[in-house]
Every structure is written in C-alpha cells, then in structure tokens.
Amino acid sequence: MDKSSKKREPQTRKRQVLVLGLDGSGKTSILNSIVTNRGNHSTVPTEGIHAVCITNGKSKMEFLEVGGSEQLRPFWERYLDRAFALVYIVDSTDHGRLPLAKKHLHQLIQHDSSLPLVVLANKQDLENAYHITDIHDALALSEICEERKLFLIGTHVATDGSELPSSIEDTQEFLAQLLLETH
Numbered sequence: 001m002d003k004s005s006k007k008r009e010p011q012t013r014k015r016q017v018l019v020l021g022l023d024g025s026g027k028t029s030i031l032n033s034i035v036t037n038r039g040n041h042s043t044v045p046t047e048g049i050h051a052v053c054i055t056n057g058k059s060k061m062e063f064l065e066v067g068g069s070e071q072l073r074p075f076w077e078r079y080l081d082r083a084f085a086l087v088y089i090v091d092s093t094d095h096g097r098l099p100l101a102k103k104h105l106h107q108l109i110q111h112d113s114s115l116p117l118v119v120l121a122n123k124q125d126l127e128n129a130y131h132i133t134d135i136h137d138a139l140a141l142s143e144i145c146e147e148r149k150l151f152l153i154g155t156h157v158a159t160d161g162s163e164l165p166s167s168i169e170d171t172q173e174f175l176a177q178l179l180l181e182t183h
C-alpha cells in the first residue's frame with residue numbers, strides 16, 4: 001500500500017458506536033427508532049450483528065449492535081477496538097439480571113480505560129422500572145474510572161409509533177458531539 005493513502009485514513013478514525021447489553025434490553029428497538037425517527041419496537045432477537053448507518057447534518061456514524069444472548073456475549077469484546085463510544089443498554093425492569101448486566105459491563109470496560117460510555121436505562125415507561133439512581137447503584141457506575149466520559153440516561157421506546165422520545169434524541173446528539181470531539 002502506498003504511504004500517502006495510509007496518511008489519509010489514519011487508524012484513529014473510528015466512526016462506530018458499539019451497542020451492547022443483555023438480550024431483550026431494547027438495543028434493536030432503540031436503533032430502529034433512531035433510524036425511523038419514531039417509536040419502533042423490535043420483536044425479533046438479534047441472532048448476530050445488526051448495523052445501521054445514520055447521517056445527521058454533517059455527521060455520519062454507524063451503530064453496531066451485537067446480539068445479547070448468552071452465545072453471543074463472548075464476541076462482544078472483539079468489536080471494542082473499532083468504536084469511539086460504547087452504548088450499554090439495560091432493561092430497567094429486569095431486576096434479577098442487573099448483577100449479570102453489571103458483570104459484563106465491568107468486564108468490557110477493562111479492555112479500554114478511556115472509551116466513552118453511555119448507559120441507557122431503558123423501558124422507563126414501565127411501572128416496575130428502576131429509577132436511574134438505582135441503576136447507577138446496581139451497575140456500580142461510581143467504580144468506573146474517572147478518566148472516562150460516562151453518561152447515564154433513562155430511555156424508553158414508544159409502542160405507538162409516536163415521536164422519538166427526547167431522551168433518545170439527546171443520546172444521539174450527545175454521540176454526534178462526542179464524534180466531533182474525537183476526530
């Protein structure tokens with residue numbers, strides 16, 4: 001490969017947002033909603049990888065979801081290198097599996113001490129959803145290293161195809177801003 005083309009495509013140019021979380025947490029539903037700009041539930045578990053590309057004004061980014069089933073979780077860490085941010089989604093009503101969600105999150109972030117992390121406490125529309133302060137405690141987010149940018153946002157996906165909730169819009173805008181800062 002000639003040296004000049006290498007210069008034009010530096011390895012640090014990461015445009016991917018890695019979207020992870022246990023099965024059923026709402027990864028595909030959130031991505032579908034971002035793409036269609038409306039509440040858009042998914043009912044089909046992701047059996048592998050699901051990628052969507054979003055252009056918002058001048059910023060273009062790819063969201064890459066890896067399914068959250070037990071068989072797919074060992075593959076999650078393989079995708080960390082390409083990402084400029086990790087979005088980790090938890091089902092705020094899945095109280096019994098929060099320790100498992102915490103374990104996987106803490107394992108993942110050990111691989112990269114500075115990768116920005118956005119935790120989405122999803123399904124906030126449901127009555128038994130834990131408040132984000134409980135999610136903060138359950139995931140032990142205060143133990144996560146200070147040099148990392150860390151955000152926790154409560155989200156939900158509307159079932160009736162209504163407008164995108166502002167919490168998901170905020171997440172998207174925040175990621176676009178992060179992308180600008182990283183490049």
Ligand SMILES: Nc1nc2c(ncn2[C@@H]2O[C@H](COP(=O)(O)OP(=O)(O)OP(=O)(O)O)[C@@H](O)[C@H]2O)c(=O)[nH]1
Nearest residue numbers: 023024025026027028029041045046068123156157
């Ligand atoms: N009430 C409610 N249900 C949701 C929300 N987000 C997702 N769901 C439902 O939760 C279930 C799982 O959603 P998915 O988006 O497929 O979850 P996933 O994280 O992509 O799951 P995998 O692909 O299996 O890893 C579906 O039945 C969705 O309709 C939400 O914010 N509120």
Ligand SMILES: [Mg+2]
Nearest residue numbers: 027028045046
């Ligand atoms: Mg999915």
